[in-house]
Amino acid sequence: MTDLGSIISYIREVHQSSQIIPLHLPFFKGREKEYVINAIDTLSVSASGTYLNDFETLLAKITHTKKSVAVVNGTSALQVALRVAGVRPNDEVLTQALTFIATVNAIIYNNAHPVFLDVDLDTMGLSYKAVARFLAENAEIREEGCYNKKTGRRISACIPMHTFGFPVHLEELLALCNLWKIPVVEDASESLGSKYKEKSTGGFGALGVFSFNGNKIVTAGGGGAIVTNNEQMADRSKHLITTARTPHPFEYYYEEVGYNFRMPNINAALALAQLEQLESFIEKKRHLAQVYIDYFKTKGICFRTETPNTKANYWLYTLELNNKTDRDLFLKQTNSSGVTTRPIWQLMYKLPMFSHYYRDQQENAQFLENRIVNIPSGIIQ
Numbered sequence: 001m002t003d004l005g006s007i008i009s010y011i012r013e014v015h016q017s018s019q020i021i022p023l024h025l026p027f028f029k030g031r032e033k034e035y036v037i038n039a040i041d042t043l044s045v046s047a048s049g050t051y052l053n054d055f056e057t058l059l060a061k062i063t064h065t066k067k068s069v070a071v072v073n074g075t076s077a078l079q080v081a082l083r084v085a086g087v088r089p090n091d092e093v094l095t096q097a098l099t100f101i102a103t104v105n106a107i108i109y110n111n112a113h114p115v116f117l118d119v120d121l122d123t124m125g126l127s128y129k130a131v132a133r134f135l136a137e138n139a140e141i142r143e144e145g146c147y148n149k150k151t152g153r154r155i156s157a158c159i160p161m162h163t164f165g166f167p168v169h170l171e172e173l174l175a176l177c178n179l180w181k182i183p184v185v186e187d188a189s190e191s192l193g194s195k196y197k198e199k200s201t202g203g204f205g206a207l208g209v210f211s212f213n214g215n216k217i218v219t220a221g222g223g224g225a226i227v228t229n230n231e232q233m234a235d236r237s238k239h240l241i242t243t244a245r246t247p248h249p250f251e252y253y254y255e256e257v258g259y260n261f262r263m264p265n266i267n268a269a270l271a272l273a274q275l276e277q278l279e280s281f282i283e284k285k286r287h288l289a290q291v292y293i294d295y296f297k298t299k300g301i302c303f304r305t306e307t308p309n310t311k312a313n314y315w316l317y318t319l320e321l322n323n324k325t326d327r328d329l330f331l332k333q334t335n336s337s338g339v340t341t342r343p344i345w346q347l348m349y350k351l352p353m354f355s356h357y358y359r360d361q362q363e364n365a366q367f368l369e370n371r372i373v374n375i376p377s378g379i380i381q
């Protein structure tokens, strides 16, 4: 890590900025203002409106899914997707420990138990090998589904997360979960527009979830969505997020406790204008990724790239440094120079509140936790 000064200058040159360079920034160059103003002018800023419908239609089209349901944020979308997938209190849900906390929170909100399994080194996402190992040792199939023999709990879902926009090994994971009768809910919050064998992530599992938070590749200000090819699951999702009100022209009646998780139309206006530009955003991100690939090669630093058969959206640019010492120095120097960089997340079981949940050896996750950083990834004109 001798060349940190020149790396910092190079990133500044790329961003043509001497100010603080943030990790990510929204990019508003389409019809954002027009749509948002129109939502205000037509007094349709809240729970229903044409932007909501148009946004849902376009998202379903882009993700090659039958239906999409706009939700207030990605975390709530995950929470509801798990419930719709059939997760019940006291069940177990397989996921990775190397993820953003929202993935785990959504499991806890359903009163279920996360099971932390290792990631693959190449994708940084849930490893089908780790899942296969866990299931072979612990699981059995009964009439009502897959059960953990040792805890007696039902294993009712598996959530792979496509880290920084790099798709997990979906084919192998889906085949495995299918064999064990475990529904897959993709946390595709970071991978909007990323492809696995020509098909968009989010559309592979029983349900997929996206986030449109301010730091994601497409933003609604705040927002999320559930996508699925199962119309009943889509209808059930929409029902649950609109307070689970029984349809009636005017009476208020409810058979179960739902949520107020609908995305407001004014956010959908912003999201639609953004989504219309997704392809160009990804092109720009992939172009700069190539510039960085060439540059970091000359520095002997590993810039993480997409795996075979996938096309990544390159949401956050990612470096793999040699060891934790290099990582710590890199984070310290860049951030103190106004070039915002971030480490990958701490493994979730290291948080005291999650330390009592099951985890496997986590060799790859630990390796990556010590080495992975993100560098400024905002779109450049």
Ligand SMILES: *Cc1c(COP(=O)(O)O)cnc(C)c1O
Pocket (backbone or CB within 6 Å): 073, 074, 075, 076, 099, 100, 102, 103, 161, 187, 189, 190, 210, 211, 212, 213, 223, 224
């Ligand atoms: C952004 C994100 C979410 C959802 O975040 P919201 O801010 O609630 O929209 C969920 N999982 C992962 C991995 C994320 O990166």
